[in-house]
Every structure is written in C-alpha cells, then in structure tokens.
Amino acid sequence: MEIMGDTGTNFIHEIIEEDIRTNKYGKKVHTRFPPEPNGYLHIGHAKAICIDFGTAEKYGGKCNLRFDDTNPSKEDVEYVEAIKEDVKWLGFKWDGLYYASDYFDIMYECAVKLIKKGLAYVCDLSPDEIREYRGTLTEPGKESPYRNRSVEENLDLFERMKNGEFPDGSRVLRAKIDMASPNMNMRDPVLYRILRATHHRTGDKWCIYPMYDFAHPIEDCIEGITHSLCSLEFEDHRPLYDWVVNNVDLGSKPRQIEFARLNLTYTLMSKRKLLQLVNEGIVSGWNDPRMPTLSGLRRRGYTPASIRNFCEKIGVAKTNSVVDYALLEHCIREDLNKNAKRVMAVIRPLKVVIENYPEDKTEWFDIENNPENPEMGTRKVPFSRVIYIEKDDFMEDPPKKFFRLAPGREVRLKGAYIIKCEQVVKDEQTGEIIELRCTYDPESKGGNAPDGRKVKGTLHWVSAAHAIDAEVRLYDHLFTVPNPEDESEGKTFKDYLNPNSLEVLKNCKLEPELYCAAPGSRYQFLRLGYFCVDTVDTKENHLVFNRTVSLKDTWAKIASKE
RNA sequence: UGCGGGAUUGUGUAAGGGUAGCACGAGUGACUCUGGAUCACUUUGUCUGGGUUCGAAUCCUAGUCCCGCAGCCA
Numbered sequence: 001m002e003i004m005g006d007t008g009t010n011f012i013h014e015i016i017e018e019d020i021r022t023n024k025y026g027k028k029v030h031t032r033f034p035p036e037p038n039g040y041l042h043i044g045h046a047k048a049i050c051i052d053f054g055t056a057e058k059y060g061g062k063c064n065l066r067f068d069d070t071n072p073s074k075e076d077v078e079y080v081e082a083i084k085e086d087v088k089w090l091g092f093k094w095d096g097l098y099y100a101s102d103y104f105d106i107m108y109e110c111a112v113k114l115i116k117k118g119l120a121y122v123c124d125l126s127p128d129e130i131r132e133y134r135g136t137l138t139e140p141g142k143e144s145p146y147r148n149r150s151v152e153e154n155l156d157l158f159e160r161m162k163n164g165e166f167p168d169g170s171r172v173l174r175a176k177i178d179m180a181s182p183n184m185n186m187r188d189p190v191l192y193r194i195l196r197a198t199h200h201r202t203g204d205k206w207c208i209y210p211m212y213d214f215a216h217p218i219e220d221c222i223e224g225i226t227h228s229l230c231s232l233e234f235e236d237h238r239p240l241y242d243w244v245v246n247n248v249d250l251g252s253k254p255r256q257i258e259f260a261r262l263n264l265t266y267t268l269m270s271k272r273k274l275l276q277l278v279n280e281g282i283v284s285g286w287n288d289p290r291m292p293t294l295s296g297l298r299r300r301g302y303t304p305a306s307i308r309n310f311c312e313k314i315g316v317a318k319t320n321s322v323v324d325y326a327l328l329e330h331c332i333r334e335d336l337n338k339n340a341k342r343v344m345a346v347i348r349p350l351k352v353v354i355e356n357y358p359e360d361k362t363e364w365f366d367i368e369n370n371p372e373n374p375e376m377g378t379r380k381v382p383f384s385r386v387i388y389i390e391k392d393d394f395m396e397d398p399p400k401k402f403f404r405l406a407p408g409r410e411v412r413l414k415g416a417y418i419i420k421c422e423q424v425v426k427d428e429q430t431g432e433i434i435e436l437r438c439t440y441d442p443e444s445k446g447g448n449a450p451d452g453r454k455v456k457g458t459l460h461w462v463s464a465a466h467a468i469d470a471e472v473r474l475y476d477h478l479f480t481v482p483n484p485e486d487e488s489e490g491k492t493f494k495d496y497l498n499p500n501s502l503e504v505l506k507n508c509k510l511e512p513e514l515y516c517a518a519p520g521s522r523y524q525f526l527r528l529g530y531f532c533v534d535t536v537d538t539k540e541n542h543l544v545f546n547r548t549v550s551l552k553d554t555w556a557k558i559a560s561k562e
Numbered sequence: 563u564g565c566g567g568g569a570u571u572g573u574g575u576a577a578g579g580g581u582a583g584c585a586c587g588a589g590u591g592a593c594u595c596u597g598g599a600u601c602a603c604u605u606u607g608u609c610u611g612g613g614u615u616c617g618a619a620u621c622c623u624a625g626u627c628c629c630g631c632a633g634c635c636a
Contacts, residue, residue: 008575008576009576010575034636035636036635036636038635038636068636070635070636071635071636073635074635074636126634127633127634130633130634131632131633134632135632136564136632137564137565137631137632138563138564138565139564140564141632168634169634171634172634181565182564182565182566183564183565183566183631184564184565184631184632185565185631187632190633190634192634193634194634195634209634211633211634211635211636212635212636213636215636216636232567232568232629232630233629233630233631233636234636235566235567235630235631236565236566236567236630236631237631238566239566258567260568260629265573271636313574313575313585313586314574314575315574315575315576315585316575317568317574317575318567318568319567319568319569319574319575319629320567320568320628320629320630321573321574321575322573322574323573323574323586324572324573324574324586324587326573326586326587327573327574327585327586327587329586330585330586330587331586333598333599337598337599338599342596367595371594371595371596371598371599372599372600401597403597404597412595413595414595414596415595416595446595447595448595455595456597457595457597458594458595458596458597459596460596524596524598526596526598527596527597527598528596529598551596551597551598551599552597552598552599553597553598554597554598555597556597557597558597
C-alpha cells in the first residue's frame with residue numbers, strides 16, 4: 001500500500017535515481033530507520049521515518065526497523081515497544097525488524113579482523129588521557145603509546161576485555177587511522193568500550209559494547225542497506241563510516257546520505273530535554289498532549305495522515321531550518337475539516353431562558369454532521385426552553401464588529417431558532433452576568449427567518465435539560481518563545497515554559513450525541529475547534545476532551561487588535 | 563589560523579544558463595445557518611563584491627555570515 005502517496009522529489013531521490021541509472025546496487029533500494037531505544041519518538045523522528053520508509057516505497061524497495069541498541073546504560077524495552085507502536089500508528093510496515101544487538105557476535109569478529117589487519121589496537125589510556133591525546137580542532141593529536149602493540153598482544157587483550165578480565169573504562173579498542181587527521185572522527189576513534197550493564201536483550205552476555213561509528217556501518221552491511229539516510233551531524237562521520245565498510249569487508253557498500261533534522265517553533269526536539277520535562281513532572285509523561293512526541297500528538301488528536309502530510313510538505317534538504325508550528329496545525333485542520341463530525345459543545349456555559357418557549361416542550365432538530373461531506377448525514381439535537389450558550393458569545397456593550405448576542409439584538413441558534421435578548425440577569429453581589437432572558441421567533445424554525453431579515457450571527461448551543469457534562473482541556477504551546485533552545489541570554493529552556501499551556505475547564509456542556517463518544521475519537525466542536533476524547537483520563541462517568549487545535553478565529557484577531 | 567556542511571520573501575521548499583514558482587503565514591474582498599470551510603486577489607526573496615554571458619539564484623572568483631565536530635553517547 002502506498003502510504004506516502006506522491007512524494008515529489010528531493011536531493012536524496014536524485015542521488016538514488018543516479019545510483020539506479022548506473023546500476024550501483026543492482027537497481028535495489030533498501031533503507032532503514034534506526035532509532036536508539038532511549039526515549040520516545042517525536043515529530044522529528046516522524047520526518048526521518050517518512051523519508052526512510054517513503055523513499056523505499058517510492059522506488060519499490062524495502063525499509064527495516066532496526067533498534068540501534070549498543071548502549072545498554074541508556075536503553076530500555078519500554079522504549080522499543082513504544083517505538084514499534086508509534087511507527088505502526090504512523091502507518092508504516094517494516095520489512096525486517098532487527099536489533100544491533102543481534103549482530104554483536106559478528107561485530108566482535110569484525111573487530112578481530114581489524115586487529116589482524118593491523119587496523120585496530122587495544123589502548124590503555126584513561127578517558128581523560130584519550131581526550132588529551134586527541135588534540136584540538138586546530139592542533140593534531142598525539143599517538144597513543146599503546147598504538148603499536150603486536151597483533152598477538154592486541155588479540156589477546158581484546159579477548160580478555162570480552163572475557164571481563166578488566167574493569168570498566170580501563171581499556172578500549174581503537175581504530176588505527178590518523179591522529180593528525182583534520183577530521184576529529186578519524187583520530188583513532190574508539191570502537192569498543194568495557195561497560196558492565198545488563199542489556200535489555202543480551203542480558204549479561206557481554207561486558208564490551210561497540211560504539212556507534214563501528215556498529216552502524218556493520219549493521220547496514222549485514223542488512224544489505226543501500227542508502228543509509230541520517231541527519232546532518234553525521235556528515236563528519238562519513239569518512240569513518242566508509243573506512244569501516246571498506247575494512248570490515250562484509251560484501252556490501254552502503255552509502256550514507258545526510259539530511260537536516262526537523263525543528264519546530266515553540267517546541268523542543270532534544271530527547272534529553274524532553275526526558276527532563278517528563279522526569280521533573282513538568283508534563284504528565286511522554287504522552288502529555290503538549291509534547292511533540294508521537295504519543296503526545298496522538299493523544300492530542302493528531303491523525304497519522306496529517307503528520308505524514310506535514311512531513312511531505314516540509315521537504316527534505318541540507319539547510320538547518322525551523323518550521324513554523326502553524327504548518328503542522330494547518331495539516332491537522334485540513335484533515336479534520338474533511339473528516340471530523342461536527343457537534344455542539346459549550347465550554348464556558350451561560351444560561352439562556354427562552355421565555356416564550358413552552359416549559360415542557362422538546363424539539364429534535366436535524367443538524368448536518370459535516371457540511372463539507374453531506375454523506376456523513378445528520379443527527380438529532382434536542383432543543384428546549386433553557387439552553388446554554390458560550391459566555392464569549394454575549395456582550396452587554398459590544399463593539400461595532402461584534403455580531404453575536406447583545407441586549408436587544410437577534411442571533412440565530414444553529415439549526416434551531418432566531419432568538420432575541422430581552423434582559424440580562426446579574427449576580428447582585430458581583431455584577432457577573434449569570435443568565436440571559438430571551439424570546440424566540442416561532443416562525444424561524446430551523447434557523448430561517450421567514451421575512452428574509454438578515455441575521456448575521458449564528459451561535460452554537462446546548463439544551464440544558466439534555467446536556468451531558470465533560471471536562472475539556474485547552475492547550476497552548478509549551479513554550480512562550482519560537483526557539484526555547486536559545487540559551488544565548490544565559491537562560492535555559494525552562495525559563496521559557498508557558499504557564500498557560502494547559503487550561504482545564506470543568507462542567508462543560510455537550511449535546512447528548514457525545515454520551516458514548518469513544519476514547520480517541522475526534523470531533524469538531526462547532527465554532528471552537530477540533531477535540532479528541534482523552535484516552536487516559538476518560539472514565540465511565542467522566543468524559544475528558546483534549547483540544548487538538550482551535551478553528552481559525554477571525555474574530556479573535558479583530559478583538560486582539562482593539 | 564583545522565575539517566565538514568549551508569545561505570532563495572515572515573517560515574519552509576522549488577527552479578541547475580532563459581518570465582524566480584509552490585505551500586504555510588499575513589492582508590483585502592466575495593460567500594456563508596460555524597467570524598469555520600471555500601473562492602478570488604495582494605504583499606514581501608536569490609548573503610555581499612567582482613567577473614563570464616545576449617541573458618546568472620544557477621558558471622567563475624574573492625569575501626561575509628550561520629551550523630556541526632575535540633563522549634569510552636547516538
């Protein structure tokens with residue numbers, strides 16, 4: 001199934017098409033998405049996933065999901081399960097499911113091979129000494145005194161590293177390349193370190209673990225990856241990637257291509273910082289609806305299609321960039337506008353009594369479920385003498401462009417009647433408006449004025465007698481500034497946290513249609529936005545809705561200018 | 563004063579010697595029983611200086627600015 005549809009083209013596709021033309025890989029395309037299971041996937045990973053899987057799909061190739069689990073001290077099964085779920089949810093099916101840890105034996109053999117070729121050695125320098133010997137960006141490094149050990153000694157020492165004869169951190173296996181290389185990565189990079197940590201898959205079998213730069217190219221070779229797509233910061237590592245591929249000689253020569261990571265305004269993409277938000281309780285968890293994680297976006301109400309579409313729209317290039325969050329919002333609105341059922345909900349209720357409407361009467365009006373899509377049909381909505389409207393939809397002393405309800409003014413109740421505000425009832429103590437007394441025009445049934453008089457405003461409403469209660473959670477950006485990672489003013493991202501990123505409204509009034517709304521289901525609350533039934537906190541008698549995104553609000557714009 | 567990348571409107575991304583286009587945002591208007599949606603229109607851009615050419619975002623040249631790299635992280 002084509003999940004990405006027509007993806008246009010980009011510089012990666014051009015390279016691949018050239019490789020296909022020249023028959024470099026037998027016209028095959030095989031990519032992989034290689035997350036480290038040390039955190040949850042976020043929207044930035046979604047970009048990578050769409051590129052990795054989408055590219056394979058475009059050329060009729062394959063794409064593996066591979067866990068790059070070479071550092072047991074940071075990894076956990078919790079993350080691998082979450083990652084699998086997120087990739088599936090996004091809509092992708094992997095061809096092979098692999099783990100770098102499946103290849104530990106092969107990697108060990110590769111290391112032995114390098115030693116035998118005289119291309120790797122065991123080094124006894126301490127971490128501090130290694131750093132010292134590495135030199136700086138402008139000065140070459142010095143060769144380790146252990147650099148010229150014999151093959152036999154290296155073989156012996158490396159085996160004993162594996163056997164656990166040496167303490168953590170006491171020795172490493174290093175590639176013998178060039179301590180004077182202008183590329184720091186080539187200054188005898190560490191290939192293996194001693195690390196006693198229980199691995200989530202291999203348990204305590206190993207006490208030495210390969211480093212990324214050594215492991216990754218081997219993983220790609222073993223799986224027959226043709227194009228190894230990764231982010232820009234690995235550009236400098238490509239010579240080392242190629243060095244390993246060439247010297248380890250596993251029969252295939254994958255090609256690494258780098259593209260720019262996704263950055264989004266008003267949010268963070270650093271796994272470390274996201275973890276900090278979780279650990280410090282700043283958010284409720286990885287799946288907090290304010291998080292840019294896939295689990296957060298899912299809980300918030302984003303659809304997989306909207307995220308894929310977003311990833312398609314942002315493009316692929318090598319320029320560092322920051323995408324406007326508004327584009328993501330556009331993508332979810334676009335999807336939900338077409339597909340979400342309309343429903344009426346009053347989140348800040350103001351009681352309205354229609355004085356000339358019979359006390360014991362209820363009428364059921366047919367209201368369309370989605371004017372964009374008539375096939376979605378209609379539903380019955382009850383109307384009676386006492387209703388709720390939105391507090392914001394009434395002003396006692398309205399400005400010119402306000403065309404909602406005001407004293408003496410008429411307004412249409414969506415699908416029901418035209419009403420007129422006759423009287424405002426206030427709390428005697430506080431002066432707060434607590435109730436409106438209105439009259440309705442019995443001739444305007446369904447909302448049409450028989451005399452053709454123009455009624456500009458149309459409000460959503462809920463019959464008080466039939467309303468069901470719900471909690472509604474409104475979200476705003478987690479951060480108050482477009483780039484919370486900007487620490488130039490001596491601030492940290494925590495200084496930019498938005499104190500108003502979550503607003504909880506209780507006792508919201510919903511039309512009865514929502515009585516059996518399923519967790520995870522999405523609706524448009526008329527005139528308010530798109531909302532999704534919370535999957536975590538919704539209980540038998542406690543409905544919770546998350547606002548996915550508001551509707552575009554022209555009035556809010558006008559009002560804010562005044 | 564090393565190495566590797568990058569620079570096109572507010573944002574993102576096309577154009578690879580031949581009218582700088584698209585999307586989002588912003589603005590204006592139309593329409594509307596959602597101030598939604600839809601439709602129409604508008605606005606702003608090739609980092610700088612030289613050069614080649616009838617013609618340069620594109621080729622050459624000299625700069626400028628930005629990002630990444632000194633984990634036994636990935």
